[in-house]
Amino acid sequence: MIGPLLFSALGGVLGAPVAASSRLRNAGQWAIGVALGLYFTPVVGAQVLAQAPAIGVGVLWALGLGWAFHRWLAWTHPAEHRATTWFAAAIGGASEMAVMADRAGAQVDRVAAAHSLRVLIVVISVPFAMLWTGAHGADPSTPAALAVDPHGLAVMAVLTLAGVALMHRLRLPNPFVLGALAVTSALTLGGVELSALPRWATNAAQLCIGVSLGARFTPGFARAAPRWLGAVAVGTVGMLLLSAGFAWALAWAIDLHPATAVLATSPGGIAEMAITAKVLQLGVPTVTAFHVVRYVAVLLLTGPLYRFRPAGSASP
Numbered sequence: 001m002i003g004p005l006l007f008s009a010l011g012g013v014l015g016a017p018v019a020a021s022s023r024l025r026n027a028g029q030w031a032i033g034v035a036l037g038l039y040f041t042p043v044v045g046a047q048v049l050a051q052a053p054a055i056g057v058g059v060l061w062a063l064g065l066g067w068a069f070h071r072w073l074a075w076t077h078p079a080e081h082r083a084t085t086w087f088a089a090a091i092g093g094a095s096e097m098a099v100m101a102d103r104a105g106a107q108v109d110r111v112a113a114a115h116s117l118r119v120l121i122v123v124i125s126v127p128f129a130m131l132w133t134g135a136h137g138a139d140p141s142t143p144a145a146l147a148v149d150p151h152g153l154a155v156m157a158v159l160t161l162a163g164v165a166l167m168h169r170l171r172l173p174n175p176f177v178l179g180a181l182a183v184t185s186a187l188t189l190g191g192v193e194l195s196a197l198p199r200w201a202t203n204a205a206q207l208c209i210g211v212s213l214g215a216r217f218t219p220g221f222a223r224a225a226p227r228w229l230g231a232v233a234v235g236t237v238g239m240l241l242l243s244a245g246f247a248w249a250l251a252w253a254i255d256l257h258p259a260t261a262v263l264a265t266s267p268g269g270i271a272e273m274a275i276t277a278k279v280l281q282l283g284v285p286t287v288t289a290f291h292v293v294r295y296v297a298v299l300l301l302t303g304p305l306y307r308f309r310p311a312g313s314a315s316p
Helices: 002-013 022-037 042-050 052-076 082-089 094-103 108-132 150-169 175-189 199-214 226-254 258-265 270-280 284-307
Strands: none
Touching: 002 108, 002 199, 022 150, 022 175, 022 199, 022 270, 022 284, 042 052, 042 175, 042 284, 052 082, 052 226, 052 258, 052 284, 082 094, 082 108, 082 284, 094 108, 094 284, 108 199, 108 226, 108 258, 108 270, 150 175, 175 284, 199 270, 226 258, 258 270, 258 284, 270 284
16 A cells, blocks of 8 residues: 555656545445454454444544644644635545535645545654554454455455445445444344455555555646645654644553554544455554444534534634
């Protein structure tokens, strides 16, 4: 994922005609959703359920971190509309935050740029930090199915794509990841082992997701608002450091490996952090559960919290 991300981003900034296929990105997200769902065995499901209070604390932390990031952007850009700094700072999906920002009258291009840069910094720094600290394989998990069965894989593909279609029809966010994840994890939790996902499929998924992230960077990206991007970069590094401290405290409180806690609470996306956990064998179900619950909570609460005005507060 990191190689395609860096090369496509660099090529885009230098003016190369970099483009990403939305169909390949969706296919990659589907594959990642299936691969993650295979880790949710009944035993692991019980362990994740026992961590529900910690996951709730993680949601509160993400909301508080997003508010602090918003205050930082507002302080460095006092003339910027509150909606722009608010939705740019939320620890949620870039496309969903951009849509909400547009409805609130924010500068959508700055919101999208902030999320693209945040994810780029997190996706590059966190995996290398994990490897530098020797965290590889410190908290391993094993998927339920280890062998690829063509017939079972075909059945699983039909069922998971039905889940994707249902989520898409219900207009739920990120249907390709969450739809495939929901169906596969439900099957795995129920003890149904149809097939493993071929290694080449998860590798191809990482490539597609990396290119789709890198393709957001164009020649005009850095020139458009360098001071804004500088503030986003500094704020993202600050969030990473704060999250690392929070992760160590959480790991101590619930007896979780610190590296797994860092991935579970980092300000990155579901697919990117879960892929990192999978490759480094660091508690994939725990990391996935933390990010999925946080993603849904942030998506549901960011809009209402923006519209909330304490008594006597001024509206920019």
